[in-house]
Amino acid sequence: MDMTHFIGRSGVTCLVPAPHHLISWTMLLRPFQPMLWLCVMVCLLLEILGLCLTRRFEHWTRAQTWVESLRFGFGSALKLFVNQSTSYITSSNSLRTVLLASYLIDIILTTVYSGGLAAILTLPTMEEAPDSRQRLYDHKLIWTGTSQAWIATIDKRSADPVLLGLMEHYRVSDAAQISDYARSEQMGFVVERLMYGHVGNTELIANESLERLKLMVDDIYFALTAAFVPRLWPHLEAYNNFIMAWISSGLDKFWEWKIAAQYMNAHRQNRILASQRLNLEIGPVKLGIDNIIGLIMLWCFGLICSLLTFVGELWHHKQVKMPVP
Template sequence: MTVLWVEPSYWNTVLNFLAQQYFTDSHATCILWNPSFDFLLETVEPLPLIIIDSQRWFNDGQDVYDYEGKRDEFEEKGIGYNDWILRLTVAIEASHCETFLVFQEQIPKFASSFYHSSMYSIWRSLRNRFIFVYTEELIEENDNYLLGYILQDQPNILLVTSKYLNSSIFDIKTNRFVGPRNFDTNPGLVDFDLLQRYDAENDEIIWDVGTKSALSVKMRNLKGREVVIGIFDYKPFMLLDYERKPFFYDRSENTTEVAIDGTEIRLMLTFCELYNCTIQVDTSEKTDWGDIYPNGSGYGLVGMVLDRRNDYGVGGMYLWYEAYQYMDMTHFLGRSGVTCLVPAPNRLISWTLLLRPFQTALWMCVMLCLLLESLALCVTRRWEHYADSPFNSWMDSLRFGCISTLKLFVSQGTSYVTSSYALRTVLVASYMIDIILTTVYSGGLAAILTLPTLEEAADSRQRLFDHKLIWTGTSQAWITTIDERSADPVLLGLMEHYRVYDASLISAYSHTEQMGFVVERMQFGHLGNTELIENDALERLKLMVDDIYFAFTVAFVPRLWPHLNAYNDFILAWHSSGLDKFWEWKIAADYMNAHRQNRIVASQRPNLDIGPVQLGIDNFIGLILLWCFGMICSLLTFAIELWKGQEQSVL
């Protein structure tokens, strides 16, 4: 009789032990199946499981999910992918996997693909946990499973190892995470610390430092772990200073001679004081926030965050949907309004100055009144009758009515003598009406010459649209926030008139061109992005009274940024304490010109206290034109009279 000896496998015991502790509160657990490990998860509480078997990916008809839709989406956007990225993306997106169990040779493949999968997935989680399992017995020469960005960047990682496949003693380790990140000298090196030695055969812990406490303490004390901030000078959100202290290490210049500050930078500085992390900066991007391409790549500050060269991107960044698709964002840091410095209105001086005292409707009434006066005088003169004279002709009466009306309107007398009480009454009534009209007109004209009349400025959202004024900034990011699908017609029209120019060109245009220049109105009244406009150009500009649009500012961080939960809680506490207002005022006072800020804000209201103004030819050009028109008409009339007189003498 043959006896079969079955070697016991204790993987089931140890993995159930760990799963019961770390996986039960997750949405779902993804298991990358490996047939070399004999186990079956059995937990007290129900545990949703998704089995991913990489050896059956290419078997036709074995998939329970149609991957073609996601594959077509990747190809349409130009996203580079492989089967691991595709399968993990679908698992995260469709199954909401938050915990992962990975074995042996699949560990490096998973580690290199998981970040891309989490970035391409529309679903994300801040509670990811990982258990990596391998036995030294199956390790081949030159194999190194403990490489990959995820092993350096995620705190909740457990590593379960054994010497042999059928061992009963297991070492449970975790990645160190805290302390220097080693991305300069050994970027692939990951240190693991032993947390626990577990005897599965006897179901007892041989040696334990407190697994749960060891994992949770990582986030409370980072022990100098570096946080890299991408920054350029953009007051008051973020600013660079090469004179003040303390200095920080600049990765792009390899120096420690740069100081940083700002309303949004100070948040991270204070956060690192609380959690014992080290700030490093990257000044390689000098002027632009950048943008995201559909294939998941980018440029500028957001591109550096996307490439994980930086951990923290700020600077008045708005809620950009394109960036949110591939990165995470923090709670709101503040409110920012996009507005413009537009050309200030000039004093209205033109030949139409004489017409300004009356509006168009009132001028029409004045013309109608003069017409009625002329008709009344004409009819009265036509039927005027003396005992010794016949009736006047209609032509003479019409001429008398028109000439007398014009004379009365300009307060001139007439040589005509009448003894008719009817005509006298009409003349007196017309004179009284004309006296009232000329008095009101004179008062209005005096007011216009005394108080300046200004042109309509494009100093509101609607007027900027009506004037079709070009407005400009240094980046396309100023209109990236606008959602064209839900924007109103005015905002869409303003987008069509937006232009992108470099800083030097904007500075030159501010002295001469009739255009608007983008500035940023912060939550508590201060203005950003004004340094491009020189002081002597501010005289011809004024601040708009409202915003073109407003948005909430956030910080962009990489997907799976491990500090996001703690940082969001810190932001809420910061807002609740009122420090957001205090820091804005403090930083504006320390680094910005208060007189310049007040001058720009005051430009919203016109300053009518301009004192005596020397009058020029423009003030009287209307009067001169009217005088010239009268003289020309008089000369023509005189020439016609001479011509008619010569004809009569000849006859």
């Protein structure tokens, strides 16, 4: 048997769970890169060192011990970093200069940090979705179809390790199960990507299930469709020329679009194709609990630590006042 030129292309892809918002206490660290955070820490240490040395050798007051000077430098640097004033009254011009320089540096740092944090809060961070061939393999996500035929054409001898791994996670389910799974389960659902972008085999997915699913950005695998003809068929060259003329004229694209318009729901098609790319609204966004849950978690952690510290101080104070027998 001989083969003709390819007549069409058919790709196997999936509708996979859409990504969710990432909720993490590390949101507070995201405005600065790790190297910039290191520079901020070095800047704070230099401020503490400068305030400590200036206070230690201040001539307008009594000589300060190193412990007192270090306590002053540490407390003042942290207060200035969070825009709080210090209760210490100084008459030394050198200490005033160091305090003013530290305050100006901290004002710049906190302003830049506040701007970066405001931008992060209004732009939600999404988790990684298994919406590509490699990520589907990395997530080890189960994907399902109504027949073993979806993977029957794969040649295991020439398939790459990623494709072989994906085949191990393929499951066969009936139509009713797929419809139920699409509403709640974290798994992929097989669809066919046609030659000119339309998606087939989506009838089993309900409209309400499409809200939690997205189309993969590439195919798991694809195949070219050709015709088999008798060997040494005298009309093979003419038939190949006819195929090339058919494709060059755009008739194959015309008929795919015509069949899609006649038998497929255009709204569902556009909705599925639009889900392939993440669509973030540009403009004012109303903040929700997902935007600040990381801050709330850190705030709750601080409250618990403060409460435990307060209880410890009460216990220590009670032990100190307890009379010795």
